[in-house]
Amino acid sequence: MSMHDTGLFVTDLSVSYGRKKVISSLSLGPIAPGEVVALLGPNAAGKSTVLRGIAGLGRSTGRVFLGGNDLTRLSLPERAKRIAYMPQSQPPAIGLPVIEAVMSARSASVGRKTAMEEAFDALERLGIGHLAMQPLSELSGGQRQMIALTQAIVRQPAVLLLDEPTSALDLRHQIHVMDYSVAMARERGTIVVAVLHDIGLALRYADRIAILQNGHLQAFGNPEDIVTQQMLAEVYGIAGRIERCSQGRIQMIVDGPFHATH
Ligand SMILES: Nc1ncnc2c1ncn2[C@@H]1O[C@H](COP(=O)(O)OP(=O)(O)OP(=O)(O)O)[C@@H](O)[C@H]1O
Ligand SMILES: [Mg+2]
Structure with a gap:
């Protein structure tokens, strides 16, 4: 295949x-x-x-x-x-509680109990289980972004x-x-x-x-x-470096805007 x-x-x-x-x-x-x-x-x-x-x-x-x-x-x-x-x-x-908003994103075919369990589970796994009963309209910007992600998940x-x-x-x-x-x-x-x-x-x-x-x-x-020095210059117009940290992970260091030298 x-x-x-x-x-x-x-x-x-x-x-x-x-x-x-x-x-x-x-x-x-x-x-x-x-x-x-x-x-x-x-x-x-x-x-x-x-x-x-x-x-x-x-x-x-x-x-x-x-x-x-x-x-x-x-x-x-x-x-x-x-x-x-x-x-x-x-x-x-809107003023809907978070848990309801997340459940409403799930297909109606799974039933309310399953939808609620899955919604709680997803909120917990994202570290925001404590928001379940709060109205959406009273959340911070970042909290709302987390809920939107939970709805997709x-x-x-x-x-x-x-x-x-x-x-x-x-x-x-x-x-x-x-x-x-x-x-x-x-x-x-x-x-x-x-x-x-x-x-x-x-x-x-x-x-x-x-x-x-x-x-x-x-x-x-x-x-x-x-992600290369050349890409950073060409696509983003910045001068940067790609280096490995002490643990071997690739890191990007930004030095400033890119100025072409002729
Ligand atoms: N509804 C719209 N009507 C007309 N032009 C639009 C519309 N939405 C986006 N554009 C134009 O389409 C181009 C691409 O926009 P798009 O939103 O896809 O960019 P993006 O890469 O997501 O940018 P950003 O990082 O700022 O979110 C832009 O030139 C934008 O002005
Ligand atoms: Mg965009």
């Missing part, structure tokens, strides 16, 4: 807003079950647009294969059963698309979220694609890194091969 039959495979994805073409014939993958991919790139590169295109939200053309099946032939509800998408910004909070999708899941989180919660995402990938074979701005997090947690620049996939591969 080829990778195309089991993983996530995006071909020829194009997305326009009105007349403006933002993503043009992008192909990505295959991404294997259980794999965590970080999608990096500067602001306005098109990262959110790509995730929304894969999720089937908004107008796009191209094909998205999962396990050999063409998801673009499915209705949006059928596609949404397989792909969960956590947007970059959350909708306005309890749906137990085959593909989890996370748009900057750690942008509002303190260091400890960033680690919780990335640890849990990797655990989900390994335990359930979930394919995780996470947009990140923190290159350090991507280096630490991603199996592979995709770089998007001006709507094009600039590179896709192993973290050490992708």
Whole structure:
């Protein structure tokens, strides 16, 4: 069986807003079950647009294969059963208790008792079980981001698309979220694609890194091969170094803006 039959495979994805073409014939993958991919790139590169295109939200053309099946032939509800998408910004909070909000994200087919157990379990595993009874509208920004992630997770999708899941989180919660995402990938074979701005997090947690620049996939591969001095200069316009720490992990050091020397 080829990778195309089991993983996530995006071909020829194009997305326009009105007349403006933002993503043009992008192909990505295959991404294997259980794999965590970080999608990096500067602001306005098109990262959110790509995730929304894969999720089937908004107008796009191209094909998205999962396990050999063409998801673009499915209705949006059928596609949404397989792909969960956590947007970059959350909708306005309502007064619903956290536990209810998380349960409502789970398919009605599992029944209320199971949905509640799974919701508590996910909140506990993310270290936020104590929030279960609080109204959503009374949470902090970071807490709400954690709840949005929990809502995506309890749906137990085959593909989890996370748009900057750690942008509002303190260091400890960033680690919780990335640890849990990797655990989900390994335990359930979930394919995780996470947009990140923190290159350090991507280096630490991603199996592979995709770089998007001006709507094009600039590179896709192993973290050490992708995050290089040259990439930092070309894609981000910064002068940086990649070095190994005393424990052998790859670290990025930023020296400042990149100035080309002729
Ligand atoms: N609803 C929209 N209507 C028109 N143009 C849009 C819309 N959403 C995004 N764009 C444009 O599409 C391009 C890509 O936007 P996108 O949100 O995908 O970038 P991004 O890589 O996620 O950036 P960021 O890191 O800032 O979140 C940008 O030039 C943006 O102005
Ligand atoms: Mg974005």
